[in-house]
Amino acid sequence: MSEEVFLAEPGPYAGVTPSETVDYLLLGMQQQMVQLTGQADVKGSIIITAAAIVISVSVTQFNDAELRWSLVTLVAFVLLALLSSIIAVFPKFKIHPEPGDELPHGFNPFFFGHYSQITKQRYLGLMADVVREPTTTYRFMIADVYDQGVYMLKYKYRYLRFSYACFLIGFVAAAIQLTITVIVS
Numbered sequence: 001m002s003e004e005v006f007l008a009e010p011g012p013y014a015g016v017t018p019s020e021t022v023d024y025l026l027l028g029m030q031q032q033m034v035q036l037t038g039q040a041d042v043k044g045s046i047i048i049t050a051a052a053i054v055i056s057v058s059v060t061q062f063n064d065a066e067l068r069w070s071l072v073t074l075v076a077f078v079l080l081a082l083l084s085s086i087i088a089v090f091p092k093f094k095i096h097p098e099p100g101d102e103l104p105h106g107f108n109p110f111f112f113g114h115y116s117q118i119t120k121q122r123y124l125g126l127m128a129d130v131v132r133e134p135t136t137t138y139r140f141m142i143a144d145v146y147d148q149g150v151y152m153l154k155y156k157y158r159y160l161r162f163s164y165a166c167f168l169i170g171f172v173a174a175a176i177q178l179t180i181t182v183i184v185s
Contacts, residue, residue, distance in 0.1 A: 011139075013135040014135065016135055016138055018138075026138065026141040026142065030110075030141065030144060030145055033148035034148075036152055037152055037156065040156040040157060041089050041156075043160055043164075044085040044156075044163070045085075047082070047085040047160075047167060051082035051085065052082065054075075054078045055075055058074055058075050059071075066178075066182070069177060070174040070177045073170065073174045073177050074170050074174035075170075076170070077166045077167070077173065077174075078166070078167060078170045080162075080166040080170075081162075081163040081170065084162045084163040085163040088158075088159035088160045088163065089156075099116065099120075099122075100117065100118065101119060101122055103117075108147055109126055109130055109140055110140065110144040111144065
């Protein structure tokens with residue numbers, strides 16, 4: 001049942017001696033990644049809610065000629081913010097209806113999107129290989145922290161940053177446009 005990925009040479013972890021300090025360090029790093037993911041989802045939800053409210057209120061004011069173009073600008077940017085926030089919080093993994101025996105590419109035994117693609121018996125056997133050797137456990141824990149960090153940066157925080165920027169730019173641009181409209185009229 002062992003996979004060569006689980007039996008690979010420990011590489012840089014060969015000289016690592018298991019210790020409670022390392023265990024707590026890695027556990028803390030994994031927990032921090034989970035918290036950051038949760039915070040990103042909450043921030044995305046806040047923008048989604050705020051954007052929906054701003055768009056709903058704005059469209060009711062389109063009849064006012066003096067506000068119309070400022071509102072169009074505002075709604076356009078807020079709509080971009082809304083869409084990018086939805087992309088940030090939208091789950092990004094494949095769901096397979098029937099678990100099989102083939103490991104997904106880049107298999108991470110700590111990621112549910114990966115281990116749910118294999119049978120329970122296969123997973124139990126693979127995890128036995130992971131926890132049997134502390135260097136293998138450390139290697140996979142560190143890889144999991146890295147994978148979570150890269151995922152958050154590429155697929156969550158990048159879109160959240162864009163979302164917040166659009167939200168801010170929309171309000172500033174609409175305010176400038178409204179000021180110009182009022183001065184000119």
